[in-house]
Structures are given as structure tokens and as C-alpha cells.
Amino acid sequence: MRERFRVVQYGLGAIGLGIARILLERPEVELVGAVDVAPEKVGRDLGELLGTGEVGVRVSADGALAEQADVVLHATQSHLAQVAPQILELVQAGANVISTCEELAYPWFHHAREAERLDEAARARGVTVTGVGVNPGFVMDLLPVVLTAACAKVGSILVERRVDVSRRRESLRRKAGVGLSEEEFWSGIAEGKVGHVGLPESVALIGAALGWPLEIIADHVEPVCSPGLPGVAGVHQVARGLVDGEERIRLELTLAMGLTPVDRIRIQGDPPIELEIPGGLHGDVATCALAVNTIPIVAQAPPGLRTVLDLPPIRYAGSARTAF
Secondary structure (H helix, E strand, C coil): CCCCEEEEECCCCCCHHHHHHHHHHCEEEEEEEEECCCCCCCCCCCCCCCCCCCCCCECCCCCCHHHCCEEEEECCCCCHHHHHHHHHHHHHHHHEECCCCCCCCCCCCCCCCHHHHHHHHHHHHHCEEEEEECCCCCCHHHHHHHHHHCCCCCEEEEEEEEHHHHHCCCCHHHHHHHHHHHHHHHHHHHCCCCCCCCCHHHHHHHHHHCCCCCCEEEEEEEEECCCCCCCEEEEEEEEEEEEEEEEEEEEEEEEEECCCCCEEEEEEEEEEEEEEEEEECCHHHHHHHHHHHHHHHHHHHHHHECCCCCCCCCCCCCCCCCCC
């Protein structure tokens, strides 16, 4: 394994900046470029956007910077159709790509054509592309899959994630529909502006990991209302995976104001397993950490489009020189 990885950060929204902040703290990483198309960011030192003072990395709008990188960390949008052209450009530049695009976490069930195109391009160029994140990519799919390793039999999986968006960034509250009327909420759902992206991909990932031939993935969304708040307080989503008409996977996600945050996993198996993370995993911090910790793994992975199921276990990749 090389001791130092040349990395470009592509996308400098809240998640992209969070990733960049971790990258700058890692001695095993050399941040050689930052890309964003926003005019107010282009040409500025990355440190200005981070509020840390200059770091010697100027923001560019040109994705060709990927030619200088071993790995590009990509954090722009949630839907695969939106980001596929960006990722293809990075692949053609010869860079491995780690993306936080939610639909890239497991695209083979719902987006097979786009997945095949990315896989073929990555194989032809000899690089690896993968999607990572806390949800999808870890807490509601990979973590329960890993827990099943201790089971002789598995009948069903239930995962519940509750997030208090009052403690999170404004963009997540908008995604949850906070403050909207119910009519505005449903309009936002129809337009793709409200609601979490990636829950069906998590169901598909679990099904693929356990070899369950899912015949359908059903996705249900409804507003969360609170007597103490005007308008919608958040969103509740349920995604279910059915085999022979029987529910085998159920994922419940609630993003709303004033919740008690928690992540719970229940595996009906032999033995049964229950895991609870009080307070839940902080989505932004965990997503940024997962992206950075995947760098050495993706740099050595076989070429092609890979999911977290194809990779060795992602783990903390900082050196002993990285202080807490």
C-alpha cells in the first residue's frame, strides 16, 4: 500500500467541506485539488470556505483535476442520473471514485442500466467506483448484514432510524419538509425535493447480501405532524423487501423535529440479535468519515463499480499521528 494518497475533493457543499476538513487532518492523504461549479467558490482558497485560513488549495470548476489524483471523493447530488456524467468524467481521467450519491450505494436493482455503464467504463479504465455513506451504505444496511454473520438462520430484518433534524443542518430540515403545509409536502415529494433518497437501495443491498430474491421493494412516505409546531414537522418513510409475498426486510426512517435520536436493528434469527445505538449515528460526521476511511480500500480494489458488499470491511484509516 502506498504511504500517501493524492486526493481531489469534488463538491464543496456541507458534506464535501466536512470531508475536506478530515482530509486535511490526515497525514496519509495529500489533498491536491478541490472542485465546485458555484461561482462564489471558484478561485478561492479551500481554507476560506472551511474557515481555517489558507491551506494552499484553490477551488476549480474543472473536473480534469482528477488526472492528478489517486482517488476523487465525490459529494454533489443524490440521484444517479444526476451524477453519472460527473463520475464518468472522473473515471475517464483515470481516478478511482468514492461517491456519497445515495443511489450509487446499491444501484443494481433500480438503476441497472446506469450501473452497467459505470461498471464497464471503470473496468476499461482500470479504476474503481463505489458509493458510501451512513445511510445508505452503513447503518441501515451494511451493519445489519454484518451482524447476520453470527446467525445460523435469518428470517427477517427490521431497522429503525430516528433523526432529530432540529440538531442538524438546514438543508436536511428542508429535505424533511419541516414547516411546509401538507399540500406543499406532497408537492415536494412529487418533485423529488422532499424525502430521503436511498432507502430502497438499502433494502436491495440487504437482499443481495443475504441471497434473498426480492420480488418487490415497496416504499411508503408520510408527513410527521406535531401539535406544538405549525405545518409539517418531518417525514416518515418505510421501505419493505418482499420474498414470495412475505415481508423479509423492513426499514423505517423518521426525520423530524424533536425526536429522541436512535438507531435500532432487530434480526429475527437463530440466535435473534438486537442492537441499539442510543443517540444514533450523526449522519454528516459518519458519512464524511466513511468516505475518507474508504480511500485505502478503494485504491487497492479490483476495477469496476463496487458496492460496500464487494469491499473489505471499512474501518478507521487514520494513522497513529492523527490525534483525537
